[in-house]
Structures are given as C-alpha cells and as structure tokens.
Amino acid sequence: MNPTTQQNAFASRVDQVPQSFIREILKVASDPRITSFAGGLPNPALFPVAELAECAAHVFNEYGPKALQYAESEGLYSLRLSIANRYKQLYNLDILAEQVLITNGSQQALDLICKLFLNPGDKVLVERPAYLGALQCFAMFExxxxxxxxxxxxxxTDELAGVLRTDHVKLLYGVPNFQNPTGISYSDQKRQKVAEILKAYQTVFVEDxxxxxLSFNEEKRMPVYSYLPGQTILLGSFSKIIAPGLRLGWMIASPEIIKKATILKQASDLHSGNLTQFILNEFLNRYNLDTHISCIRATYKRQRDTMLECLHHHFPFxxxxxRPQGGMFCWLRLPxxxxxxxxxxxALKEQILFVPGDAFYAHNPDKQTLRLNFSNVEEPKMVIALEKLGKVIAAQHVDSINVTT
Amino acid sequence: MNPTTQQNAFASRVDQVPQSFIREILKVASDPRITSFAGGLPNPALFPVAELAECAAHVFNEYGPKALQYAESEGLYSLRLSIANRYKQLYNLDILAEQVLITNGSQQALDLICKLFLNPGDKVLVERPAYLGALQCFAMFExxxxxxxxxxxxxxTDELAGVLRTDHVKLLYGVPNFQNPTGISYSDQKRQKVAEILKAYQTVFVEDxxxxxLSFNEEKRMPVYSYLPGQTILLGSFSKIIAPGLRLGWMIASPEIIKKATILKQASDLHSGNLTQFILNEFLNRYNLDTHISCIRATYKRQRDTMLECLHHHFPFxxxxxRPQGGMFCWLRLPxxxxxxxxxxxALKEQILFVPGDAFYAHNPDKQTLRLNFSNVEEPKMVIALEKLGKVIAAQHVDSINVTT
Known part of the structure; x- marks a missing residue:
C-alpha cells in the first residue's frame, strides 16, 4: 500500500537519475575544518551584498505589492531586455527581449529544453567529460x-560528424567557455566547425x-549561437556573475521556441521568483555590471594562478x-x-575535499580524473591543502610503482 | 534546419499541454480600466510588504553571503521545520522536517510528483472540474x-471506487479545501471515504x-493525509498566506519519497530561491502567522459576502x-x-473579465460554467461590475428564451 515500498509505482525515469555526489559532498563541505575544492561555488566574498540589500529596500518601497504578486511566466520584461542588450554590448548580437525566457538558473533551462525536445530514448550528445547537472537532467528524461x-x-569534430552521419540526434549539449568540469574552452575554429557540422542536420546545439x-584575459570568443542562431539555444546565468541564491538564469532562442518553452514553464512552476527578478533588475539599472565582473575576474585569476603554481610545485610530474583561462575549475588526471x-x-584524512571525476562521465568513467574548484577556497588554505595533497599523491605514486615493479 | 520549423523535432508532450488561458488573460487584466474576476490572485493589499522588507534587510545584514550562495536541494532546514511544526499546531500531526521538500510554489511539487510517478499513458484521476495548472502539468507528462x-x-466516491476497481490508477489529484475553481470543500465523511477507498489500491492521493x-469560519477539517499518511502527498504554499512572488511552497511525504523527489529537484533546478527562503524563514520567526492570516480571512470573507450578495440580488434565478466557506473563488453555471x-x-464590452469554466475540464467541458475570483477585486468595483454582469445575463437569458419559444 505504501508507495515507498511499491517500487513499481514509480516512473521508469526515477532509477535513471544519479544522485549528485557533489551535492552530497556539499553537506560535508560546510564543516569549517575542511578545505573544500569540491562544489562549484562562486566566491561568496564577491557577492554584492550591500548593493543587493539597497536594491531590495528600494524594490519593497517602490514596487512592494507588485514584486510580491504572481507574474508573467516569461519573466520581468525589463530584465529580459537587459539580458538581450548585454549580448549587443558584448558580442554585437541582435537579440529581442521576446527571445529571452527567465529561468531558475540555467539548470531549469535544461529541464525545459528536455521537456521541449526529448521523448524517451532520443539521442543526446554530451562532452566527455560533461557537466553533471546536465547528465542528471538528460537521464531524468531518459x-x-x-x-x-x-x-x-x-x-x-570528426567524432561529432561521424555520429551525426549515422544517427538521428536531437541535441548536442556543450559548455564552450571554461567548461565544468575541465576548464577547457572551444577555439574559434572549433566553434565554427561545430556550427557548420550541425547545420547539415536537425540537431539543436544547447550552448550552456x-x-x-569569467575570462582571465581580454580575448573574447563569439558564442556558437552567433554562427548558428536558428539552431542554437543559448543559456546564461546570474549565479556566477551576481549570486546563485537568487536562482535566476535565462534561455535564448527563437521567439517560437521561447513561446513553447514558456507554456512548459507555466506547467512546471508558473514563473521564476518575482521579488528576486525585481531586485536583480534594480541592480542592473543601478550598478555597472562590468565593474563588478572585472573584480570577480581579477580575484578568480589570482586564485587560479595560486592553484596552478601549487600544482606545479607540489604535485608529481x-x-x-x-590550465583554464577563465571560470572556476581545474581538471586533473592522476598517475x-x-x-x-x-x-x-x-585526502579526507587530511580534511581536504574534492570531486572525483567519474561522476562527470555518461559512460565508462575515467577513474583517474578529478575536479578542483579554485573560486571558493581562500588562497592561504589552498596553498596548505595542495601541498598536503601533493605529498599524498607522491607517497601513493611511489607505493604503486613499488607494487607494480 | 531551423528547429522552429521542424515540428517533428519536438517531444510528443509539447502538443499536449494547453496554454493557460488564464495566464493570457492576466496580461489583459493589468489594464486599470478592467474589472477582473479572472486570475487566482491574492489581494496584494494584504501582502506584508513592510514586514518582509524588514526581514530582507535583516537577512542581508546577518546572513548576506550565505543567503546568496547555492544551497541544499531540500530547502532551508529551519523553514522545513517551521512548516512541519505548523501541522502539529493546526492538526496535531507529527511531521518531520525530513518529510518536507521546499518547492517553487506547489506547482513545482506537481511537476516533481509527475516526474516521480508517471510514465506516458499512466492513468491519473482529477476532479471534474479541476485546477487548470494541474491539468497542464499532467498533460505535460502525457x-x-x-x-x-x-x-x-x-x-x-462511488465513481472513484468504480474506476479503481477496473483500472490501475497511479494518482488521484484533489483540492479538498475551497477548491480552485469551484470553492467546494470535501466533508469529513468524504475525506475518510476517499482514504478508505484508496487504501485498498496503490493509488497515491495528491492533496493540494x-x-x-483561508477558512471563513472556525470549522477545521483534517487533511486526507491524516487518514492515509503513507499514501498521500500533501502540498502547501506560501502564495496565498504570505505572497506568491516569493515563489515558495512545499511537498510533504514519507522521507523515502522526499529523498527521491529531492534528486529530481536537483536535476530540475538545483534548489528553490535561497534568499527568499531566508526572508520567509525570518518572517515566520518574527511575526505571528495566525494574526496575519486572520486578517486575510476577514478580508476575503467580506469580499465573498459582497460577491454572494451581488449574485443574489443582480443575477437571474x-x-x-x-457558496464557498473559504478560499478565493465562486463557481457559476449560466442558464x-x-x-x-x-x-x-x-462582459469584455463592459470592461469586465472572468475565466470561462471550460478550461477546467479534462474532457467534455461544461460550457455553461465560469469562475469568479473575489479576493483580488475591490468591493466598490465588484458591486458595480456584478450589477452590470447581471443585467447582461438577464438580457441574454430573455433573448435565448425568446429564441427558443
């Protein structure tokens, strides 16, 4: 009778979704004695707390009841317009507010894209390795x-072309900038090549x-969206450039796709947080986002430098x-x-935490890999912890050589 | 190539989901010349704006970075505990914080329940008529x-028993208190009878x-959950008792169900808004929720009284x-x-808006029905508008009699 004991009562998708080892790890990571390179957390010292507090006070004062009421599923129009305008500013791309759907971070955009495109058994291409949250979401839609x-x-791209030649693939999911978990970026050439290959098929590129x-230099690469606008869905998020606790991101696509996705958004949770959209909108109106982001970039660059230096000095050859040129992660391969x-x-015996890489593979995990986050570790702690980790590996590596010789 | 023109590129679920006529209507309803009985909006004059502003200021000041960071998928523990404790206070029910999952309003709880239980083609029972958002969500999961x-x-309950005898049904979805769209509540006897019937089958009751x-009298009926705890998932929301713009609700079930639902929540949007959970949690700690709700109840009761009086005086027999004893809606059947x-x-010619009832039926809509919301219409406007509507019906009714005689 009890549904908890009736396994056959659950949908077939339920057993497909791997629990996020990372999110389980996060619970341990809150222990202050632990130095955690796990999680994908931005540096909270850079959250614009005072500015957001000021914006919130203004929103309550000026728009109180309106910001607290139900709202349109598409999201706050002026916020959608700000997002569209930013692509003009950054990439000279013409995007309409009508092409922007506000979501609960880009994770929800993935959920909506799956709802929009996937029947069970449909083929989806992912990077090897790939963002775990995307693997979870695609698994949820079987x-x-x-x-x-x-x-x-x-x-x-040869692999990509090969698969597309033989199989009907609905979606290709990729993170072309400072990928999670590897920190790798696609070259301009690869971006164009991906667009060119996809153009010959119906496969939609989900560009997360x-x-x-969060680039550490001035080089700017055009999104794949710019090469293949009709066939790309571009996802963005305020989580890494303002704060994840607002839970706001967006999806950019053709107005027709956005219209369909909006109906699915209605059925999923009616709309994203209205109060937080008002606060964020106020923040974007009052403050220079570029100034704020340049501060994040400078800090993360320093943290990345420190990490690379430690890996160079303390880790075995x-x-x-x-060597990521932006973002929040380094990716390691052990001997x-x-x-x-x-x-x-x-590492845990040394009170140090990281994410083993196996969680980031759809199939045949490479068990030698691991991900280190550098954005959420204070540098003095980072230096001490990486020195310790280096010693642990060195000892193990010697052991394993001893064993095998 | 363009996915917008490739209909077969979309998932089969896409064409199943009806666009919410109500949410389309809401866009018109913002015109101040319109008197709108459409929408399911709470009265924004009752939102605790100043109190929430004070709580937000405190949260930024006291927990700033923490409230703006990523958070656990289950939701803020102390908020989950407050919700559990409220069921103790109201119904003497023992619910653990571990049985509470925070969601983006109860709409997202429906999405998660569908993900948890439904394979395409699975049977779900709904009330006739039913909450439109639930119909949309069940349609999305085919x-x-x-x-x-x-x-x-x-x-x-005879119909219920009859269907369950012959068909394997995964879920029964119902709104036992002051239902949307009808305002109807289940009697104690019906609650017990529903629980008793379901007990003999695996069917889970989704009690929204x-x-x-929002009761207008002191009579308190136990949730169906209390009669069938192992087989009921109970949904609640802060939208009607505090403010919908926070987008926060909850799901109560066995710890095992909550654990599975949490993994699906992770894959859906990682977690609900963290900042708004902190603000809400602060509100519940600082203020007496009963006092606040008693104010809403008194106001809605007055608005309900005014509506019933107008219907009595101005509408044809x-x-x-x-005659709802709580909630936000009256349900009418035209001649x-x-x-x-x-x-x-x-009605639109008179600048008056309401929702035709046909949207609330899964099959064979009763086209004579309509829903009137009384919580979001100021009484003077309500009186004028209902008097006008009464005249319109009276004229039409006479016309139709003339035509048919």
Missing part, C-alpha cells in the same frame, strides 16, 4: 547519451554559458592538469594505479 | 486523465492544499453558484443557451 571527446580546444564572462576515489579517501 | 465528478461535499488556511465564452465577449 535520453540515450553519447559522448564526444573533449580535447584541449573543444570537442572532437554560465562562465563566459605524472599528474596532468588543465595510473591511483584512482580518484582512493585519493579522496586519503 | 498522463491519461479520468474525471471524477466533484459534488457539493467532495468527489463522488493552497487554500486550507437561473444562474446557479457555489442553458448562454455559453460562458459568449458571456465573456459581452
């Missing part, structure tokens, strides 16, 4: 996932871009790692014979 | 909907209760209507020969 190898300059603004799960157990 | 007649004291606290859609066209 997609059949195929991986495309992520190389130093973006996905392998939460980190694009046999450990390889990415053969040392799995990241075993390494994590050893 | 449920096969069956209607159970809603009578003056709740659903027809956004209006339960041939128009039947419910044969006058459809609510035709009536709406005539």
């Amino acid at each position: 997609a059949e996932l195929r991986e495309i190898t992520l190389e130093e300059d973006g996905i392998n 871009d939460p980190y694009g603004e 046999a450990v390889s790692y990415t 053969e014979g040392l799995s990241a799960r075993v390494f994590l157990d050893l | 449920a096969e909907l069956r209607e159970i007649t809603l009578e003056e004291d709740g659903i027809n 209760d956004p209006y339960g606290e 041939a128009v039947s209507y419910t 044969e020969g006058l459809s609510a859609r035709v009536f709406l066209d005539l």
Whole structure:
C-alpha cells in the first residue's frame, strides 16, 4: 500500500537519475575544518551584498505589492531586455527581449529544453567529460547519451560528424567557455566547425554559458549561437556573475521556441521568483555590471594562478592538469594505479575535499580524473591543502610503482 | 534546419499541454480600466510588504553571503521545520522536517510528483472540474486523465471506487479545501471515504492544499493525509498566506519519497530561491502567522459576502453558484443557451473579465460554467461590475428564451 515500498509505482525515469555526489559532498563541505575544492561555488566574498540589500529596500518601497504578486511566466520584461542588450554590448548580437525566457538558473533551462525536445530514448550528445547537472537532467528524461571527446580546444569534430552521419540526434549539449568540469574552452575554429557540422542536420546545439564572462584575459570568443542562431539555444546565468541564491538564469532562442518553452514553464512552476527578478533588475539599472565582473575576474585569476603554481610545485610530474583561462575549475588526471576515489579517501584524512571525476562521465568513467574548484577556497588554505595533497599523491605514486615493479 | 520549423523535432508532450488561458488573460487584466474576476490572485493589499522588507534587510545584514550562495536541494532546514511544526499546531500531526521538500510554489511539487510517478499513458484521476495548472502539468507528462465528478461535499466516491476497481490508477489529484475553481470543500465523511477507498489500491492521493488556511469560519477539517499518511502527498504554499512572488511552497511525504523527489529537484533546478527562503524563514520567526492570516480571512470573507450578495440580488434565478466557506473563488453555471465564452465577449464590452469554466475540464467541458475570483477585486468595483454582469445575463437569458419559444 505504501508507495515507498511499491517500487513499481514509480516512473521508469526515477532509477535513471544519479544522485549528485557533489551535492552530497556539499553537506560535508560546510564543516569549517575542511578545505573544500569540491562544489562549484562562486566566491561568496564577491557577492554584492550591500548593493543587493539597497536594491531590495528600494524594490519593497517602490514596487512592494507588485514584486510580491504572481507574474508573467516569461519573466520581468525589463530584465529580459537587459539580458538581450548585454549580448549587443558584448558580442554585437541582435537579440529581442521576446527571445529571452527567465529561468531558475540555467539548470531549469535544461529541464525545459528536455521537456521541449526529448521523448524517451532520443539521442543526446554530451562532452566527455560533461557537466553533471546536465547528465542528471538528460537521464531524468531518459535520453540515450553519447559522448564526444573533449580535447584541449573543444570537442572532437570528426567524432561529432561521424555520429551525426549515422544517427538521428536531437541535441548536442556543450559548455564552450571554461567548461565544468575541465576548464577547457572551444577555439574559434572549433566553434565554427561545430556550427557548420550541425547545420547539415536537425540537431539543436544547447550552448550552456554560465562562465563566459569569467575570462582571465581580454580575448573574447563569439558564442556558437552567433554562427548558428536558428539552431542554437543559448543559456546564461546570474549565479556566477551576481549570486546563485537568487536562482535566476535565462534561455535564448527563437521567439517560437521561447513561446513553447514558456507554456512548459507555466506547467512546471508558473514563473521564476518575482521579488528576486525585481531586485536583480534594480541592480542592473543601478550598478555597472562590468565593474563588478572585472573584480570577480581579477580575484578568480589570482586564485587560479595560486592553484596552478601549487600544482606545479607540489604535485608529481605524472599528474596532468588543465590550465583554464577563465571560470572556476581545474581538471586533473592522476598517475595510473591511483584512482580518484582512493585519493579522496586519503585526502579526507587530511580534511581536504574534492570531486572525483567519474561522476562527470555518461559512460565508462575515467577513474583517474578529478575536479578542483579554485573560486571558493581562500588562497592561504589552498596553498596548505595542495601541498598536503601533493605529498599524498607522491607517497601513493611511489607505493604503486613499488607494487607494480 | 531551423528547429522552429521542424515540428517533428519536438517531444510528443509539447502538443499536449494547453496554454493557460488564464495566464493570457492576466496580461489583459493589468489594464486599470478592467474589472477582473479572472486570475487566482491574492489581494496584494494584504501582502506584508513592510514586514518582509524588514526581514530582507535583516537577512542581508546577518546572513548576506550565505543567503546568496547555492544551497541544499531540500530547502532551508529551519523553514522545513517551521512548516512541519505548523501541522502539529493546526492538526496535531507529527511531521518531520525530513518529510518536507521546499518547492517553487506547489506547482513545482506537481511537476516533481509527475516526474516521480508517471510514465506516458499512466492513468491519473482529477476532479471534474479541476485546477487548470494541474491539468497542464499532467498533460505535460502525457498522463491519461479520468474525471471524477466533484459534488457539493467532495468527489463522488462511488465513481472513484468504480474506476479503481477496473483500472490501475497511479494518482488521484484533489483540492479538498475551497477548491480552485469551484470553492467546494470535501466533508469529513468524504475525506475518510476517499482514504478508505484508496487504501485498498496503490493509488497515491495528491492533496493540494493552497487554500486550507483561508477558512471563513472556525470549522477545521483534517487533511486526507491524516487518514492515509503513507499514501498521500500533501502540498502547501506560501502564495496565498504570505505572497506568491516569493515563489515558495512545499511537498510533504514519507522521507523515502522526499529523498527521491529531492534528486529530481536537483536535476530540475538545483534548489528553490535561497534568499527568499531566508526572508520567509525570518518572517515566520518574527511575526505571528495566525494574526496575519486572520486578517486575510476577514478580508476575503467580506469580499465573498459582497460577491454572494451581488449574485443574489443582480443575477437571474437561473444562474446557479457555489457558496464557498473559504478560499478565493465562486463557481457559476449560466442558464442553458448562454455559453460562458459568449458571456465573456459581452462582459469584455463592459470592461469586465472572468475565466470561462471550460478550461477546467479534462474532457467534455461544461460550457455553461465560469469562475469568479473575489479576493483580488475591490468591493466598490465588484458591486458595480456584478450589477452590470447581471443585467447582461438577464438580457441574454430573455433573448435565448425568446429564441427558443
């Protein structure tokens, strides 16, 4: 009788969705004795707390009842317009407010895209490795996932072309800027090539871009959307450039797609938080977002520099790692014979936490990999912890060499 | 190439979801010349704006970075605990914080329940008529909907037993208190009978209760959950008792169900707004919710009284209507020969708006019905508008009699 004991009462999707190991880890990470490189948390010291407080006070004072009432499913019009205008400013792209749907972070945009496109068993291509939240969402909609190898300059386009030639694929999901988990960005050439290949098929590119603004240099690469606007859905988020606790992001697509997605949004949760949209809108009107973001970029660059320096000095040569030019993550590969799960157990004894890479693979996880977040670790703690981790690996690596020789 | 022109690119669910006529109407309703009985909007004059502003200022000051950071998918623990404790206070029910999942209003709880239980084609029972947002959500998950007649004291339990005897039904969805759209409540006897019937099958009762606290008298009926805790999922919302713009509601179920639903919540949007949860939590700590709600109840009761009086005095005897003992809606049935859609066209000429009832039926809509919201119309405007509407019906009714005689 009890539905908890009636496994067959649940939908078939339920067993498909892996629980996020990361979100479980986050619960441990709140222990102040732990140095956590886990999670994908932005640096909370950079949240514009006083500014948002001021905006909130103004919103309550000026728009109180309106900001607290039910609202349109599409989102606050002036916020949608601000988002559209920012693409004009950054990339000279012409996007209408009508092409912007406000979502609960870009995670909800993924949910809506799945609802819009996927029947069970539909094929979706993801990067290898890929953002875990996307893997969870695609699993929830019972997609059949195929991986495309992520190389130093973006996905392998020969693999992409090969799969598309033989299979009908609904979506390709990618994070072309400072990818989670690897920190890798697609080169301009790869972006154009991806667009060119997809153009020949019906496959929609889901371009998830939460980190694009967090570049550590002045080089700016055009979104894939700019090469393939009719066939790309571009996702963005305020989580990394303002604050994730507002839970606001967006989806950009053709007005027709947005209209359909809006109906699904209605059925999913009516609309995103109205009060937080008003506060955010006020923030964008009052403050210079570029000034704020440049502060985040400078801080994360310093944190990235410190991490790379520590990896260089304290980690054995046999450990390889990415050198991200933006974003929040480094991606490591341990020497053969040392799995990241075993390494994590050893790290935890030193009160250090990170995410083993296996969670980021749709299939056949590479168990040697792991992700380090640098945006949410204070540098003095980071230095101490990475020195310790380096020693742990060195000892293990020697052990494993001893064992195998 | 363009996904907007490739209809077959979309998932099969997309064409199933009816666009909410109500949410379209809401866009018109913002015209100040219009008297709108449409929408399900609470009275914004009763939103605790100053109190929430004070709480927000405190939250920014005291918990700033924490309230703006990513958070646990389950929701803020102390908020979950407050919700659990309220059921103790109101109904002497023992509910653990671990049985509470915070959602974006109860609409998102429906989305998660569908994700948890429904494969395409699974059977779901709904009231006839039913809450439109639920119909949309079940359609999105391609449920096969069956209607159970809603009578003056709740659903027809003979019909319910009959359907369950012959069909495997996953969910029964109902709103036992002051239902949307009818304002009808289930009697104690019907609640017990529903629980008793469901007990013999695996069917889960989804008890949606956004209006339960908005009673116009002291009579308190136990939730169906209390008679069938292992097999009921109880939904609640802050939208009608504090403010919908916060977009916060909850789902109560067994810890096992909540754990599964939490994984689906992660994949759907990671977590609900953290800042708004902190603000709401602060509000519940600082203020007496009962005092606040008693003010809403008194105001809505007055508005309900005014509406019933107007219907009594100005509407022809041939128009039947419910006498809700709480909530926000009256439900009308027009005389044969006058459809609510035709009536709406005539009403719009008088700058008056309401929702025709046909949208609230899963099948075979009763086109004579319509819903009037009384919580969001100022009484002087309400009196004038209902007098006008009464004249319009009277004229039409006479016309239709003339035509048919």
